[in-house]
Amino acid sequence: MILRLALGSLQARRMTVGMTVLAIGLSVALLLGVEKIRTGTRASFADTISGTDLIVGARSGSVQLLLYSVFRIGNATNNVTWKSYQDIASRPEVDWIVPVSLGDSHRQFRVMGTSTAFFQHYKYRRDRNLSFAEGEIIDDLFDTVIGYDVAQTLGYGVGDPIVVAHGLASFATHKDQPFQVSGILEKTGTPVDRTVIVSMEAIEAIHVDWRQGARIPGQATSVEIIRTMDLTPKAVTAAFVGVKSPLQTFALQRAINRYPQEPVQAILPGVALQELWGIVGVAERALMVVSMMVVATALIGMMTTLFTSLNERRREMAIFRAVGASPVTILGLLLLEAIFSAIAGVILGVGFLYAGLLFAQPVIDNAFGIFIPIDPLQMPDISLLLGVVIAACLVSLLPAYRAYRLSLADGMMVKT
Amino acid sequence: MAGNGSIYLRNIRFEWPGRPRFAIAVEELLLEPRDTVLLLGESGSGKSTLLSLICGTVLPTCGELVVAGTNLTSLSGTARDRFRAEQIGVVFQQFNLLPFVSVLDNILLPLRFAPGRRQRAPEPESQAGELCRKLGLPEGILEMRAARLSVGEQQRVAVARSLIGQPPILIADEPTSSLDEASRGNFLDLLFDQVRSQESTLLMVSHDSRLAKRFDRVVRISEIATVERGRG
Numbered sequence: 001m002i003l004r005l006a007l008g009s010l011q012a013r014r015m016t017v018g019m020t021v022l023a024i025g026l027s028v029a030l031l032l033g034v035e036k037i038r039t040g041t042r043a044s045f046a047d048t049i050s051g052t053d054l055i056v057g058a059r060s061g062s063v064q065l066l067l068y069s070v071f072r073i074g075n076a077t078n079n080v081t082w083k084s085y086q087d088i089a090s091r092p093e094v095d096w097i098v099p100v101s102l103g104d105s106h107r108q109f110r111v112m113g114t115s116t117a118f119f120q121h122y123k124y125r126r127d128r129n130l131s132f133a134e135g136e137i138i139d140d141l142f143d144t145v146i147g148y149d150v151a152q153t154l155g156y157g158v159g160d161p162i163v164v165a166h167g168l169a170s171f172a173t174h175k176d177q178p179f180q181v182s183g184i185l186e187k188t189g190t191p192v193d194r195t196v197i198v199s200m201e202a203i204e205a206i207h208v209d210w211r212q213g214a215r216i217p218g219q220a221t222s223v224e225i226i227r228t229m230d231l232t233p234k235a236v237t238a239a240f241v242g243v244k245s246p247l248q249t250f251a252l253q254r255a256i257n258r259y260p261q262e263p264v265q266a267i268l269p270g271v272a273l274q275e276l277w278g279i280v281g282v283a284e285r286a287l288m289v290v291s292m293m294v295v296a297t298a299l300i301g302m303m304t305t306l307f308t309s310l311n312e313r314r315r316e317m318a319i320f321r322a323v324g325a326s327p328v329t330i331l332g333l334l335l336l337e338a339i340f341s342a343i344a345g346v347i348l349g350v351g352f353l354y355a356g357l358l359f360a361q362p363v364i365d366n367a368f369g370i371f372i373p374i375d376p377l378q379m380p381d382i383s384l385l386l387g388v389v390i391a392a393c394l395v396s397l398l399p400a401y402r403a404y405r406l407s408l409a410d411g412m413m414v415k416t
Numbered sequence: 417m418a419g420n421g422s423i424y425l426r427n428i429r430f431e432w433p434g435r436p437r438f439a440i441a442v443e444e445l446l447l448e449p450r451d452t453v454l455l456l457g458e459s460g461s462g463k464s465t466l467l468s469l470i471c472g473t474v475l476p477t478c479g480e481l482v483v484a485g486t487n488l489t490s491l492s493g494t495a496r497d498r499f500r501a502e503q504i505g506v507v508f509q510q511f512n513l514l515p516f517v518s519v520l521d522n523i524l525l526p527l528r529f530a531p532g533r534r535q536r537a538p539e540p541e542s543q544a545g546e547l548c549r550k551l552g553l554p555e556g557i558l559e560m561r562a563a564r565l566s567v568g569e570q571q572r573v574a575v576a577r578s579l580i581g582q583p584p585i586l587i588a589d590e591p592t593s594s595l596d597e598a599s600r601g602n603f604l605d606l607l608f609d610q611v612r613s614q615e616s617t618l619l620m621v622s623h624d625s626r627l628a629k630r631f632d633r634v635v636r637i638s639e640i641a642t643v644e645r646g647r648g
Contacts, residue, residue: 315511319511319513324502327493
């Protein structure tokens, strides 16, 4: 009965209650959304590279090396010469090594030169290997394997031609050396989905007529001649390294960092990632605090609505008092209404969250290469929601106590 | 019906908390069980305050206040709320019903707070229907939302609510003031029929002396109580 009364009272004030519930719902969606994106981003980043013990690149910052080599965010400050790469590759601790050459692009997607070992050793989400949705691995010099999003966005299929642009935002293209799509990878939820993969030799091949970032005037070497040339790479942007024994990882890292011929560095991906989280952690916490403040604002809005409704509800309270309800019952009724509003807001917020995720997931994936999974709510999420309901209960104590005082003072006779 | 429906006040004094400029002193008022008494008084004469005292929502600062054989001053706040739910039915001047629930929920509301009254209405829904029928309310009204009723219907539903579970005392605070002449007579006929059939004590407050002939007794509040008003 008391539940029905509370629900009926809420329904009678459905406009104001609806606005309150909407405000709570939006704030809850924001709170959960920030948390989902935070955890999703972390998981997405952590899942992007697995099984790689070291990443080697030109000496800069470890986070920067991680970002440009794995996540295609930012650019390398320098390259590592092929000789240094080979020196590192020939070290006894090295089990496998995969070169990575970045710098060119196709439409909005990065082009990555690598070896076929990449398809064998690159792992994501702990131990998953790349697999082909269509076609096969690079066979010819001008073959390319494209990521799932590249194929989806540009509508490419196996056999389609691709012309690579020089650099990342340049109108100059390598149109004389077009590639052909030999394979399309399955979706991985990593930056690989948004990458055009070619061989290291192909990177050399398309730059035959280029010196220091510019085309050599009047020079246009034909594809046939290029195929006969020595296309051994001159440099790599980075390299992924697997060691024979985990015990050798630090020794190899030290050796690479002390490499005398060239300023190179080796980083542990997990450590660099932690460093990255350390940097962005402050912003994450700030974002969390802001979204909590938004929830607090919505709850204060609810409290204000309850306060303003008290005067017009004094008749209602007088009726309750007349039929024997104690002031405590009236306090409980108001608390119950606040709890119902908060629960409705929380449910609406969860609905908004998943609707938002359904909409935003492909957008974020396309824009940033970050795959936010649409999972059921986890314990931390449920704790947050519970916290919102408890907070709603606490803030509504003030107007409920005011109602209690009013009903004590008014009794059955409303004196306005 | 439960218990005796007597009301006895003697040498009562009361000041509204936080409103020290208004005080009422009641010399003596006695209602025997099954009495129907009209309490006449002008606006501001302390009628509503007197009803609050009898219902136990406020306590006098001194004096004797015995309702249905119970000394209200000896009860805690919670016990007085329970006592009111069990022993007293109340009808207001207007705004008697919770507009957002059905007529049935409104009528059954006192039973939620009064187990004794609930026992006296073992089939509450059929008793509510029976009361509505006797009060001339249309069939099917129980399921209707209270907000959709006319003022006259609302007053009669309020009477049904005050009578459910047969409380020994019925307090009515100017229940006819919002009704027109024709409805007023009809309403009072129905009210008195039910009060008499349930053998309840009726104390009705009004400033309309034309109603006097319907009651066993008429009490002018000015004869039993004095109101003191401070300056400022």
